[in-house]
Amino acid sequence: MSKNNIPTAKQYFLVVAMLTAGWLAFLVVTNLELKQVIKETVGLSEPLQAAESSFYNERVQHIFEQYCVGCHDDNKAKGDLRLDSFRQASFGGKSGAILKGGEQSLLLERMLLPEDNRLTMPPYGRDRQTVDEIKVLKQWLVAGASGTLTAQAFPHAPQKVKKISFSKIDWHIIDESRLTNASSVKALQQKYPMTIDYIARTSAFLELSGLALGHKLDDNVLVDFQLVSSSLSSLDLRNTAVSDLSMPLVAGMQKLTFLNLVGTQVTAKGLVFMLDSPQLKKLVVDRHAITAEIAKQFASTDIKLVVVERAL
Amino acid sequence: MSSVKVWDMATRIFHWAIVICVAGAWVTMENRWILAHEIFGYTLLTLVVFRLLWGFLGSTTARFSHFMTSPNKAIRYLRASLQSSAEHHSGHNPAGAWMVIVLLSLLLFQTISGLYSNNDLGFTGPLADNVTKEISDLFTKLHGWSFNFILAAVWLHVVAVFFYVFVKKDNLVKAMFTGKKPKKQAGAYQNLKFIHPFKALMILLLSSILVVWLVS
Numbered sequence: 033m034s035k036n037n038i039p040t041a042k043q044y045f046l047v048v049a050m051l052t053a054g055w056l057a058f059l060v061v062t063n064l065e066l067k068q069v070i071k072e073t074v075g076l077s078e079p080l081q082a083a084e085s086s087f088y089n090e091r092v093q094h095i096f097e098q099y100c101v102g103c104h105d106d107n108k109a110k111g112d113l114r115l116d117s118f119r120q121a122s123f124g125g126k127s128g129a130i131l132k133g134g135e136q137s138l139l140l141e142r143m144l145l146p147e148d149n150r151l152t153m154p155p156y157g158r159d160r161q162t163v164d165e166i167k168v169l170k171q172w173l174v175a176g177a178s179g180t181l182t183a184q185a186f187p188h189a190p191q192k193v194k195k196i197s198f199s200k201i202d203w204h205i206i207d208e209s210r211l212t213n214a215s216s217v218k219a220l221q222q223k224y225p226m227t228i229d230y231i232a233r234t235s236a237f238l239e240l241s242g243l244a245l246g247h248k249l250d251d252n253v254l255v256d257f258q259l260v261s262s263s264l265s266s267l268d269l270r271n272t273a274v275s276d277l278s279m280p281l282v283a284g285m286q287k288l289t290f291l292n293l294v295g296t297q298v299t300a301k302g303l304v305f306m307l308d309s310p311q312l313k314k315l316v317v318d319r320h321a322i323t324a325e326i327a328k329q330f331a332s333t334d335i336k337l338v339v340v341e342r343a344l
Numbered sequence: 345m346s347s348v349k350v351w352d353m354a355t356r357i358f359h360w361a362i363v364i365c366v367a368g369a370w371v372t373m374e375n376r377w378i379l380a381h382e383i384f385g386y387t388l389l390t391l392v393v394f395r396l397l398w399g400f401l402g403s404t405t406a407r408f409s410h411f412m413t414s415p416n417k418a419i420r421y422l423r424a425s426l427q428s429s430a431e432h433h434s435g436h437n438p439a440g441a442w443m444v445i446v447l448l449s450l451l452l453f454q455t456i457s458g459l460y461s462n463n464d465l466g467f468t469g470p471l472a473d474n475v476t477k478e479i480s481d482l483f484t485k486l487h488g489w490s491f492n493f494i495l496a497a498v499w500l501h502v503v504a505v506f507f508y509v510f511v512k513k514d515n516l517v518k519a520m521f522t523g524k525k526p527k528k529q530a531g532a533y534q535n536l537k538f539i540h541p542f543k544a545l546m547i548l549l550l551s552s553i554l555v556v557w558l559v560s
Contacts, residue, residue: 038510038511038513039510041425041427041428044510044511103464107481107485108484126374
């Protein structure tokens with residue numbers, strides 16, 4: 033210090049440098065990520081990451097990805113918190129460590145707040161964790177928020193819910209696939225109500241059912257459906273008047289996978305035509321239509337023959 | 345008279361209002377009081393716009409033309425300051441002038457980026473709808489990062505000011521409150537002109553109108 037207690041420039045900037053260094057040191061010490069990087073670099077710590085087979089990777093990370101990572105990843109770390117990996121979750125955020133304290137952890141505390149609380153996570157209006165997902169998180173946190181423990185260490189964890197997702201339906205493609213027979217199908221539906229329809233709303237394949245027509249559906253009527261035979265995959269001709277005469281037509285249906293001939297006049301003679309049906313998987317017939325010979329022949333094909341003892 | 349007026353009231357009020365607003369913006373963001381943060385943001389933007397206009401229309405020491413110099417001159421001034429051989433200035437010294445420019449630029453960027461930001465919790469800045477979500481998110485990120493530069497600039501400013509206070513015995517803090525400096529530290533004060541506060545009020549009103557127009 034110079035005379036009259038006035039600090040010199042050197043002394044002043046020395047104090048400033050010390051204060052600045054102290055502030056920077058404080059920033060480093062309170063920055064858990066930086067500390068961990070330094071430790072790993074000098075070999076004082078193993079890399080902080082969850083084991084491949086860990087319960088964290090199997091169950092916990094999915095919960096974070098579904099509910100948290102939208103706002104807490106490397107691109108957008110709200111509250112300086114990232115939950116896109118075990119490593120980052122371990123560092124916590126502006127509010128401090130979130131995984132410590134078991135049931136009293138900050139993570140659980142925020143997730144259990146009422147939905148309209150301003151601190152609740154996820155925030156109001158977002159999808160929230162299910163009861164089972166909260167249980168999974170609670171058990172994991174109570175076990176120390178480990179990155180190494182496997183599912184075996186959590187025998188009471190709720191079963192993992194299988195998520196079923198549906199691929200987006202392209203209606204344009206479906207309409208296009210139905211285009212060839214669309215007008216014929218419509219005409220047949222008008223002529224024979226409740227007889228022919230698509231097997232599913234996303235399919236171009238058709239199913240024909242004789243339940244509405246009953247005995248009115250005979251060999252002559254079946255010919256009407258020849259227009260759409262390339263798309264017919266299911267024929268339920270139970271208790272109709274169809275006979276062996278229709279079998280060549282039926283055998284020509286290249287997409288046919290199911291055929292029910294119970295209660296019809298089809299015999300073993302007609303069934304022979306079905307042996308070479310390219311796509312047929314299942315054939316249901318009356319006992320009286322089957323001979324030992326035809327049964328043996330069907331046994332050598334991929335067609336499952338279902339024999340009904342007594343037609344209703 | 346042993347002291348002379350060097351700072352007009354408008355500049356002084358502006359300075360301390362900025363201090364309050366920056367602190368307020370920081371505290372409100374830390375506590376997630378987003379609506380209050382927004383108000384501090386608008387106020388800051390209005391103040392910055394006012395200062396930019398006042399830099400052309402205000403009192404002598406407030407005008408950019410009075411204190412702006414080349415970077416080389418600022419560096420020479422800093423060297424001379426450290427050797428206690430720098431001359432006195434009535435308003436901003438050459439180094440301080442550049443600090444003003446840096447701080448105003450940072451604050452302008454901070455407030456403008458805030459207008460395009462969002463917090464993913466239902467709040468968006470008034471101009472956020474004019475850009476895509478990705479751009480708004482980018483502004484939000486930059487808005488967060490640039491505050492660190494503001495903090496660093498404020499630290500530098502405080503270090504420099506207290507250098508004057510403690511080492512050069514030139515109490516800049518008192519001068520920014522009272523508007524006066526001792527004659528021997530006031531440089532060439534004889535030709536300073538001070539604009540009536542009413543004009544400052546009009547310019548403040550104009551700034552407010554401009555900001556309201558911008559955000560509505």
